[in-house]
Amino acid sequence: MPGDRPTTSETPHRSGGLLSNPANLGIEGGRSVLYLPNFITVCCSTPRSLPLTPTLTSGRRRTIFNSEVLVQIQESPQPKWKNLQNRRLQIWGGEMTAKGTLCPAPFPNFVTQYPDLIARLKATEAFEGSPHGVPNHIIMNEYEAGQGIMPHEDGPKYHPVVATLSLGTHCVFHYYRYSDDASSTTPHGAENSGTGRSIDRTPVLSLLLEPRSLVISFGDMYTAHLHGIEDTFEDHIKSPVDLGGDSDSPANAVHIGNWDLLQDQKLKEMITRGEPLLRSTRWSLTCRDIPKVSTNLQRLRGF
Ligand SMILES: O=C(O)CCC(=O)C(=O)O
Numbered sequence: 001m002p003g004d005r006p007t008t009s010e011t012p013h014r015s016g017g018l019l020s021n022p023a024n025l026g027i028e029g030g031r032s033v034l035y036l037p038n039f040i041t042v043c044c045s046t047p048r049s050l051p052l053t054p055t056l057t058s059g060r061r062r063t064i065f066n067s068e069v070l071v072q073i074q075e076s077p078q079p080k081w082k083n084l085q086n087r088r089l090q091i092w093g094g095e096m097t098a099k100g101t102l103c104p105a106p107f108p109n110f111v112t113q114y115p116d117l118i119a120r121l122k123a124t125e126a127f128e129g130s131p132h133g134v135p136n137h138i139i140m141n142e143y144e145a146g147q148g149i150m151p152h153e154d155g156p157k158y159h160p161v162v163a164t165l166s167l168g169t170h171c172v173f174h175y176y177r178y179s180d181d182a183s184s185t186t187p188h189g190a191e192n193s194g195t196g197r198s199i200d201r202t203p204v205l206s207l208l209l210e211p212r213s214l215v216i217s218f219g220d221m222y223t224a225h226l227h228g229i230e231d232t233f234e235d236h237i238k239s240p241v242d243l244g245g246d247s248d249s250p251a252n253a254v255h256i257g258n259w260d261l262l263q264d265q266k267l268k269e270m271i272t273r274g275e276p277l278l279r280s281t282r283w284s285l286t287c288r289d290i291p292k293v294s295t296n297l298q299r300l301r302g303f
């Protein structure tokens, strides 16, 4: 079972780069997760020709900040999208076969040039122990308000480090543990993972992912935990003043482990005032390294 695999993921190297900044390492509980706010700045991600202010467009397009990546995503033609039941996505860097081999394809220019996302991810040193030293595969998920992703593991076909860039609206990202590895039943307060193992419904860690932030999961948070996003239209976050338990927060208010790292003053003020955070469209770029990559020769031979 994935959670029983030995932890081959090596803690991202922390001697330099972005991860050397102690301010980046302040996730509560010392979990194997790094949260980097403003990984892409509005300034760097906004071509001069585009307005800095949010624009309102029609249809699936929503009020968002303009960035080159978002413009390109929104302009991409229908055939680039895969439609799933509760969201749609694009795959960049090539398709992975059922056996976990990447048939490589070039990344779109806008993720390698403006901004150079791959170089920035390399600079974090999170992928130093990975076979290619950088991600070679990106899944770009699009979530409308009310959409999420069920608790799941990313699995052993990837090198066990995943970096996710959030664009558009915020989201609340939960990490879960299996409730009883030995049990095949689903105890109270747990749900089944679809793999026969039960999941404890109370997250071990929840993070508020701000727009343009990067979250990196590694170590046992990759190999032995699950992650997911609830399919909700609004998120209620506990403000630090609530933490004594003496508050008016709704019962479903979430305690987040990265309050001290948050940079978005507007979001923080809303949370402090006890206001829910309304979701809009969010795009996430989930960046990973697939160790096995097919060569042209293998491809010609059909593997
Ligand atoms: O959208 C996210 O932040 C998570 C996506 C994810 O977990 C995945 O693509 O495996």
Ligand SMILES: [Fe+2]
Binding pocket: 152, 153, 154, 227
């Ligand atoms: Fe995932």
